[in-house]
Amino acid sequence: MSLFNEASLEQQLLAQGIIDQRQLALARKLQQQQMGPLLMILLRLRFIDLDQMSGLIGDCYVS
Numbered sequence: 001m002s003l004f005n006e007a008s009l010e011q012q013l014l015a016q017g018i019i020d021q022r023q024l025a026l027a028r029k030l031q032q033q034q035m036g037p038l039l040m041i042l043l044r045l046r047f048i049d050l051d052q053m054s055g056l057i058g059d060c061y062v063s
Helices: 006-015 021-034 038-044 050-059
Strands: none
Touching (some): 006 021, 006 038, 006 050, 021 038, 038 050
């Protein structure tokens, strides 16, 4: 079970211009191969930084 809503996360990343569709597609592909959380993959790819990650986690929690 995920701690946050990945669909909401993706929408937020795209809407804020933090990543683009190409970057999201690459991160999703790696997520399928590595079976890891999308945020960690985005961080590993350096598409986001730690400050962005912590902000996104706070905004995307499932209630």
